[in-house]
Amino acid sequence: MSRASPAGRRLTFEIFRFNPQAEQPQPHMQRFEIEETPYMSLFIALNTIRETMDPSLQFDFACRSAICGSCGMMVNGKPSLGCRTLTADLPDLIRLQPLPVFKLIGDLSVDTGVWFREMAASSEAWIHAKQAFNPNAAEERMDDELAATLYESDRCIECGCCVAACGAARFAKDFKGPAGLNRIARFMMDPRDERDDSDWFDVFATEDGVFGCLGLMACHDICPKELPLLEVYAYLRRKALTTARKRD
Amino acid sequence: MHAIENTDVLVIGGGLAGERCAIEAAAAGHAVLILSLVPPRRSHSCAAQGGMQAALGNCVKADGDNPTTHYIDTVRGSDWGADQRVARLFAEQAPRAVRELAHMGVPWTRVRGGRNSYFIRGERVSIEESVDKQGLIMHRDFGGTAKWRACYAAAGTGHAALYAIDSEVLRLGITVRDRVEAMQLIHDGKRCIGAVVRCLRTGRFFSVLAKATVIATGGHGRIFGQYTTNATINEGMGAAIALNTGVVPLGNMEAVQFHPTALAPSGILITEGCRGDGGYLLNRELQRFMVDAEPQKQELASRDVVSRHMAVQMRDGHGVETPFGPHLWLDLRHLGSAHLRTKLREVYEICRDFVGIDPANELIPVRPTQHYSMGGIRVGADGQAYNLRGLFAAGEAACWDMHGFNRLGGNSLAETIVAGRIVGMRASEFASGHRHEADLDVGTDACQQAEQRAREWLQRSGSGPSVYDIRNAMAETMINHVGIFRHGDELAKAVDELRQQLHDCSVAVLRSKAPGMNPELTFALRLENMLRLALVTAMGALARTESRGAHSRTDYPLRDDERWLNRTLARWPTGNSMPELSYEPVGILDLPPGHRGYGDDARIPMQQTIDEYNGSVDALQIAAGRLDATNFNDSVSRSAT
Numbered sequence: 001m002s003r004a005s006p007a008g009r010r011l012t013f014e015i016f017r018f019n020p021q022a023e024q025p026q027p028h029m030q031r032f033e034i035e036e037t038p039y040m041s042l043f044i045a046l047n048t049i050r051e052t053m054d055p056s057l058q059f060d061f062a063c064r065s066a067i068c069g070s071c072g073m074m075v076n077g078k079p080s081l082g083c084r085t086l087t088a089d090l091p092d093l094i095r096l097q098p099l100p101v102f103k104l105i106g107d108l109s110v111d112t113g114v115w116f117r118e119m120a121a122s123s124e125a126w127i128h129a130k131q132a133f134n135p136n137a138a139e140e141r142m143d144d145e146l147a148a149t150l151y152e153s154d155r156c157i158e159c160g161c162c163v164a165a166c167g168a169a170r171f172a173k174d175f176k177g178p179a180g181l182n183r184i185a186r187f188m189m190d191p192r193d194e195r196d197d198s199d200w201f202d203v204f205a206t207e208d209g210v211f212g213c214l215g216l217m218a219c220h221d222i223c224p225k226e227l228p229l230l231e232v233y234a235y236l237r238r239k240a241l242t243t244a245r246k247r248d
Numbered sequence: 249m250h251a252i253e254n255t256d257v258l259v260i261g262g263g264l265a266g267e268r269c270a271i272e273a274a275a276a277g278h279a280v281l282i283l284s285l286v287p288p289r290r291s292h293s294c295a296a297q298g299g300m301q302a303a304l305g306n307c308v309k310a311d312g313d314n315p316t317t318h319y320i321d322t323v324r325g326s327d328w329g330a331d332q333r334v335a336r337l338f339a340e341q342a343p344r345a346v347r348e349l350a351h352m353g354v355p356w357t358r359v360r361g362g363r364n365s366y367f368i369r370g371e372r373v374s375i376e377e378s379v380d381k382q383g384l385i386m387h388r389d390f391g392g393t394a395k396w397r398a399c400y401a402a403a404g405t406g407h408a409a410l411y412a413i414d415s416e417v418l419r420l421g422i423t424v425r426d427r428v429e430a431m432q433l434i435h436d437g438k439r440c441i442g443a444v445v446r447c448l449r450t451g452r453f454f455s456v457l458a459k460a461t462v463i464a465t466g467g468h469g470r471i472f473g474q475y476t477t478n479a480t481i482n483e484g485m486g487a488a489i490a491l492n493t494g495v496v497p498l499g500n501m502e503a504v505q506f507h508p509t510a511l512a513p514s515g516i517l518i519t520e521g522c523r524g525d526g527g528y529l530l531n532r533e534l535q536r537f538m539v540d541a542e543p544q545k546q547e548l549a550s551r552d553v554v555s556r557h558m559a560v561q562m563r564d565g566h567g568v569e570t571p572f573g574p575h576l577w578l579d580l581r582h583l584g585s586a587h588l589r590t591k592l593r594e595v596y597e598i599c600r601d602f603v604g605i606d607p608a609n610e611l612i613p614v615r616p617t618q619h620y621s622m623g624g625i626r627v628g629a630d631g632q633a634y635n636l637r638g639l640f641a642a643g644e645a646a647c648w649d650m651h652g653f654n655r656l657g658g659n660s661l662a663e664t665i666v667a668g669r670i671v672g673m674r675a676s677e678f679a680s681g682h683r684h685e686a687d688l689d690v691g692t693d694a695c696q697q698a699e700q701r702a703r704e705w706l707q708r709s710g711s712g713p714s715v716y717d718i719r720n721a722m723a724e725t726m727i728n729h730v731g732i733f734r735h736g737d738e739l740a741k742a743v744d745e746l747r748q749q750l751h752d753c754s755v756a757v758l759r760s761k762a763p764g765m766n767p768e769l770t771f772a773l774r775l776e777n778m779l780r781l782a783l784v785t786a787m788g789a790l791a792r793t794e795s796r797g798a799h800s801r802t803d804y805p806l807r808d809d810e811r812w813l814n815r816t817l818a819r820w821p822t823g824n825s826m827p828e829l830s831y832e833p834v835g836i837l838d839l840p841p842g843h844r845g846y847g848d849d850a851r852i853p854m855q856q857t858i859d860e861y862n863g864s865v866d867a868l869q870i871a872a873g874r875l876d877a878t879n880f881n882d883s884v885s886r887s888a889t
């Protein structure tokens with residue numbers, strides 16, 4: 001399959017507009033029409049619109065290679081990374097809206113950074129090392145299998161797509177969300193972290209944690225990095241049960 | 249009234265270098281503030297793929313590796329343009345940097361004891377890894393190295409490293425302000441006391457006053473427009489605000505790295521780890537042209553050398569022609585699907601998502617593309633910028649200068665952590681030894697100046713050119729005349745064109761006067777700065793009448809150690825219409841200039857003896873008032889172990 005779509009299509013974009021810094025900000029949808037070009041991604045399309053039609057249009061891109069997580073947006077109702085969404089895969093009418101849940105900065109730009117920072121701080125998402133770093137010692141050993149497992153969940157790019165797709169996150173403000181729970185699981189699995197299951201219990205086995213999930217699992221289907229979120233939730237539920245039993 | 253904030257150490261940049269620096273300063277008890285255009289984890293460090301060099305010597309093909317070999321590879325890679333003492337200091341510290349990251353949680357790929365199957369120089373080989381090494385950090389091969397040395401986490405090494413470092417920043421409770429942009433340094437020509445900052449949420453200006461200021465803003469590949477692997481945010485504003493002080497020089501701006509394998513046409517990087525793991529480069533006739541071109545290193549010669557061979561292939565009609573220009577092929581099919589989906593997972597995904605191909609069955613279209621800025625804010629071994637006390641720089645924004653005229657793959661990630669720590673230590677010492685020399689008026693004046701520039705843009709009206717058209721013109725100038733191969737006539741043309749574009753920029757008109765951050769205004773405020781960096785690059789390249797590393801002049805094809813074993817310093821005195829170039833020795837030579845082991849061996853030898861050259865280094869640096877930097881080398885080496 002080649003992603004160089006047949007040229008010559010005329011695409012219509014309907015884009016959510018809102019500038020909170022304006023004197024009388026009015027949210028509305030605005031239409032733009034552009035010619036499709038081969039390999040056109042939303043990164044290319046949105047920059048074309050900004051540079052040739054409306055230079056006030058706000059959106060976020062940085063790496064444009066699906067690794068920095070800046071460009072989560074609703075594409076025809078589905079949370080997606082703009083940079084790796086190719087217009088060839090979309091119909092002639094493309095509706096773009098900002099991700100819900102996160103604070104809106106303007107147009108398609110939302111504040112995922114602050115949300116993720118608060119989430120990481122609240123679950124202390126860092127290694128709680130057993131001892132201080134010893135610069136003169138060789139590294140602690142780890143099986144490559146385990147390293148690969150840790151890497152698998154470490155790959156989350158905090159784009160916020162799963163949070164935007166999550167039924168629970170839309171209503172429960174403090175719900176840690178799929179990405180948050182994945183991050184917790186990542187540290188729970190890491191033997192370099194000294195916290196044990198019972199330390200973690202109060203962090204994840206709560207209504208804001210894994211029990212806040214409604215079980216719809218839209219997160220798993222839309223994750224742009226294809227993180228195994230189903231497995232993550234299963235792992236956390238299992239841990240919750242075994243830890244609760246031990247505590248009794 | 250403008251908001252004014254105070255801190256001890258101000259770190260501009262939340263990538264690996266800035267955050268490692270901040271950790272050091274915070275651990276020393278200082279109040280630290282990190283500024284970043286984007287949430288720190290979205291800094292461009294996250295996009296680094298293939299690996300981080302450190303001579304741990306853990307696998308069979310790394311057996312016997314040590315920092316000295318790493319240092320020698322680095323100097324050869326630099327085509328003798330590096331400061332050798334800095335390169336040595338770096339190589340000695342790199343193992344610590346990798347292990348420190350392991351301690352902070354990076355899931356490095358580990359050695360699997362027993363039989364392992366690899367691709368080496370076109371053949372599948374089976375190697376028995378020692379069970380004694382089981383579980384230690386694994387290495388992969390990279391270009392220009394004598395041993396396998398790159399430590400990696402699949403092809404997401406930068407991501408894993410940045411998340412680990414940023415977690416440590418969180419743990420230490422360091423204040424991070426994202427979506428802000430440092431616009432101007434606050435200084436009096438002798439001492440830097442902070443920066444004027446613009447909020448990219450609201451468009452408002454404020455100042456931060458600090459005892460020590462560190463610039464760690466990454467590279468400036470976007471002066472090549474879209475012809476770069478760099479993120480859109482790599483526009484070089486850190487280097488530019490240093491240049492705009494009028495006193496701080498940028499070093500070796502003409503040293504620009506082209507990476508051989510960026511995806512055509514988007515420019516998205518495909519890591520050197522692909523060739524490290526055994527990938528081939530093919531031309532249109534599906535021949536492995538690198539085997540004849542470089543029988544020893546083949547696809548794994550240094551990047552400057554491979555990029556030149558590729559450019560020649562395409563020039564001579566061996567490229568695959570497309571409406572977007574020619575490209576060559578990267579062949580990974582023989583590595584097999586399992587390898588591609590694990591060890592090179594990010595590459596597999598990029599190919600699938602951006603061009604719709606499966607690299608296990610199909611060839612990847614690639615071509616050389618701007619990738620790395622060896623040049624940057626010239627600093628001494630301790631990270632102090634020249635001529636402005638209290639200002640430091642680290643990471644890709646700096647010219648520290650361990651890369652000279654060509655950086656080896658994997659050396660940059662290692663540099664960010666090694667330099668981040670050393671410069672963090674030094675900035676901390678500086679902050680401890682100095683009071684706030686903050687004069688509130690100076691902060692307010694600088695803030696008003698910056699605000700005035702923004703107001704002028706918004707007020708300018710008429711039919712002037714658009715900022716985006718000027719940017720596109722700059723990109724064409726840079727890629728066409730300041731690219732892989734350079735020639736005096738072309739470079740002179742580049743200088744003329746860039747001067748014209750600078751003029752156009754002074755009459756350009758915004759199409760949007762939207763209140764708030766206004767993306768067009770935000771870009772306009774950067775454009776003149778980008779043009780200044782581009783001009784410094786083109787002028788440095790025009791003046792340097794030799795070929796060294798990535799700087800390749802078809803009218804001066806030889807490396808000239810007699811006249812050009814030096815580093816370009818570019819200052820832009822306030823009020824001047826053009827920058828001024830001067831030169832300093834590369835540093836003490838421990839490793840005499842010689843053949844790199846790949847590429848051309850023809851060169852003009854130096855007439856001086858090594859002792860004569862070395863004897864002149866200190867004298868010249870002392871004459872320029874830079875004794876500090878020379879002495880610091882030894883003190884860092886001592887304290888760093």
Ligand SMILES: Cc1cc2nc3c(=O)[nH]c(=O)nc-3n(C[C@H](O)[C@H](O)[C@H](O)COP(=O)(O)OP(=O)(O)OC[C@H]3O[C@@H](n4cnc5c(N)ncnc54)[C@H](O)[C@@H]3O)c2cc1C
Nearest residue numbers: 261262263265285293296298299430466643644658660661
């Ligand atoms: C695609 C790609 C792959 C790479 N792969 C590798 C690899 O495998 N191995 C390797 O060794 N190297 C690799 N490199 C190079 C390496 O990733 C970079 O050189 C390195 O990460 C730079 O780190 P840094 O901290 O200096 O800058 P960056 O990570 O770029 O961070 C710069 C920071 O500065 C901030 N900033 C910039 N301007 C301002 C301003 N005016 N005000 C406030 N904040 C500002 C940004 O927001 C950001 O936080 C790769 C580079 C690219 C482009």
